[in-house]
Amino acid sequence: MSTSTRTVPPPAPAEINYSGHYSVNPLGEASFRSLCAQLPRVLGRITAMAWAIDRRAVLLLLTCQVATGVSAAVLLTATARAMTPLLGAGAVADRLRAALPALVVVACASATARTALAVARYAERRITPRLMTATDTTLVEAVCRVEAAACAVDGFSDRQEAAEMGVTRTQVMVMDAQRFTSALIRMVTAGAVVTVLNPLVLPLLLLAVAPAAVGAVLTARVDYDTHYANIADRNVRGMTRWWATTPKYGDEVRANGMTDYLLYWYRALSERVDRRTLAAAPRTLRIALSSSFAGGVFLTATWGLLAWLAVTGRVAPAVAVTAVVAVQTTLSALSQLVMEGAAVFHTSLYLGDMQAFFDHAAERAPRRGGAVVGEPVEEIRLEEVSYRYPGKDRAAVDGISLALRRGEILAVVGVNGSGKSTLTRLITGIYLADKGRVVWNGTDLADADPATVWDNTGLVPQIFAQWPLRVRENVTLGQPRSHDDGPVWDAVEAVGMRESVEELPAGLDTLLAREIFGGTELSGGQWQRLACSRALYRRPPLLILDEPTSQMDPHGEHAIFEHIKAISADRITIVITHRLENTRIADRIVVMDRGRITEQGTYDDLVHAGGTFADLLRLSQDR
Numbered sequence: 001m002s003t004s005t006r007t008v009p010p011p012a013p014a015e016i017n018y019s020g021h022y023s024v025n026p027l028g029e030a031s032f033r034s035l036c037a038q039l040p041r042v043l044g045r046i047t048a049m050a051w052a053i054d055r056r057a058v059l060l061l062l063t064c065q066v067a068t069g070v071s072a073a074v075l076l077t078a079t080a081r082a083m084t085p086l087l088g089a090g091a092v093a094d095r096l097r098a099a100l101p102a103l104v105v106v107a108c109a110s111a112t113a114r115t116a117l118a119v120a121r122y123a124e125r126r127i128t129p130r131l132m133t134a135t136d137t138t139l140v141e142a143v144c145r146v147e148a149a150a151c152a153v154d155g156f157s158d159r160q161e162a163a164e165m166g167v168t169r170t171q172v173m174v175m176d177a178q179r180f181t182s183a184l185i186r187m188v189t190a191g192a193v194v195t196v197l198n199p200l201v202l203p204l205l206l207l208a209v210a211p212a213a214v215g216a217v218l219t220a221r222v223d224y225d226t227h228y229a230n231i232a233d234r235n236v237r238g239m240t241r242w243w244a245t246t247p248k249y250g251d252e253v254r255a256n257g258m259t260d261y262l263l264y265w266y267r268a269l270s271e272r273v274d275r276r277t278l279a280a281a282p283r284t285l286r287i288a289l290s291s292s293f294a295g296g297v298f299l300t301a302t303w304g305l306l307a308w309l310a311v312t313g314r315v316a317p318a319v320a321v322t323a324v325v326a327v328q329t330t331l332s333a334l335s336q337l338v339m340e341g342a343a344v345f346h347t348s349l350y351l352g353d354m355q356a357f358f359d360h361a362a363e364r365a366p367r368r369g370g371a372v373v374g375e376p377v378e379e380i381r382l383e384e385v386s387y388r389y390p391g392k393d394r395a396a397v398d399g400i401s402l403a404l405r406r407g408e409i410l411a412v413v414g415v416n417g418s419g420k421s422t423l424t425r426l427i428t429g430i431y432l433a434d435k436g437r438v439v440w441n442g443t444d445l446a447d448a449d450p451a452t453v454w455d456n457t458g459l460v461p462q463i464f465a466q467w468p469l470r471v472r473e474n475v476t477l478g479q480p481r482s483h484d485d486g487p488v489w490d491a492v493e494a495v496g497m498r499e500s501v502e503e504l505p506a507g508l509d510t511l512l513a514r515e516i517f518g519g520t521e522l523s524g525g526q527w528q529r530l531a532c533s534r535a536l537y538r539r540p541p542l543l544i545l546d547e548p549t550s551q552m553d554p555h556g557e558h559a560i561f562e563h564i565k566a567i568s569a570d571r572i573t574i575v576i577t578h579r580l581e582n583t584r585i586a587d588r589i590v591v592m593d594r595g596r597i598t599e600q601g602t603y604d605d606l607v608h609a610g611g612t613f614a615d616l617l618r619l620s621q622d623r
């Protein structure tokens, strides 16, 4: 990029607004009262989740809550009892002696309350890490197990991002719930004592903290609204961060001058997120100011009432002192109740997202029936099979019928986007056909347990994984653990990599995770050879290779195609390739165009047919 063009900022990343199933902010439809009414249900859910993790810790936590409440009541009652002799007539020593039993009770109640708090923290720490792990694992499993087609739906990854927030929130969830219930219990007990002293004080105190309660919930609501609006941008920002910083794309990013562009995107997205967050700040300030003002007015009235009761002799001085302590206790419990209630409410919003995602994923888990595909796989038949990706106008595969038999090598060719890879996803049952059937040995894939189908497949996709593991695992991943390296070396040999692997510092034990934990890095073609050896190692009844040699030198390409031919008698083999010379090994070639099969036959048939195949072959040789 020249200096002049560098000064022109690239277009800002698109604002993403979904209009489908995922676009509904759950807060938009809920009233304030209904949200507050959710609190008991949320507390119940948190308890149930914690119960499933560690019953003993939950029981311990509940016992501590009860202990906290009881000690608060005992403390206040004993304080009242101690005040009468302390503030009465007589020598100080006599008054102290008279108050001593009650003071001992006060000290014991305080010690119990503090011990209960410490033990409650311990119990919470026993639950939280495992709860987080459990929800996190559930999330990962939910994503791994959904139908592949569900992930292609717009907004899926944003909902996943929202659910991740729910998982993160489990870190403070139990603590919030514990603090909330402990404040509730303290408030009820202290409130009862206050009410006994004078029935007017408690309603006034409630009025004093009510504005803070409303304010806290409204603030949580504003925070969540902002979070909700930011989900998509945060998601894209996270991806941009990865694109810009991963060494995987480092060469391309640097040599193509993309750094400025990506950084601009990253900044633009961050600013957009910040702008929304800042726009919410005046709203939260208004809420905080008005709730503080209203709370202050009611609090002044409460203290005024107490002063008036004491000054006019309507309550004894000892009772007035206890009332001060009780009011302070009630007030702090109420404030904590409000704060923690808002936190639980806040948590409930994210938990709602998490649960909604889990429900959504569960609805989209494969439900294909438990039929088991018979072995060996003798025949795979496609009957008028069609598939259209979500949001696309045109079918990627459109009414294809095809029969494949064991021992046959089928080559699939066609221009980019003609539907070749989609066809392999339908044959392997990664996607289920919208129309028509894919039948393995007479079993419709729509009725078959996908795991039993995938036990019989080996696939080298166009974009294959480079697992940051040892060479051995890169070959055996997905297979039961074997203690015999013989078959691993066979698979490595089949792709012409024996010598290269032997030269690695630790042979099959060499770590291929240079960017992450260290080890060695392979070349692009070597990685592709390894991906092929992974599929070959499985010795699958259905072997599919989608552009398997696109990065390989002629040696590698030759070795692989020779091997495919040599092992073809025991399986069905499908090869997708743009290097048409490679299709010579196929028993049959199908040519695809716009999702349909337009030609089929042997290499010689098609070369002389004067159709697309002959045309593509001529172009590939025209240099």
Ligand SMILES: Nc1ncnc2c1ncn2[C@@H]1O[C@H](COP(=O)(O)OP(=O)(O)OP(=O)(O)O)[C@@H](O)[C@H]1O
Binding pocket: 152, 389, 390, 392, 396, 414, 415, 416, 417, 418, 419, 420, 421, 422, 423, 462
């Ligand atoms: N995950 C997806 N979501 C939406 N559309 C898709 C997806 N994958 C492929 N398509 C669309 O389906 C059509 C067929 O794509 P497919 O990848 O099957 O073509 P192909 O023949 O394998 O192409 P190539 O030779 O480039 O690999 C294309 O129009 C493509 O845009």
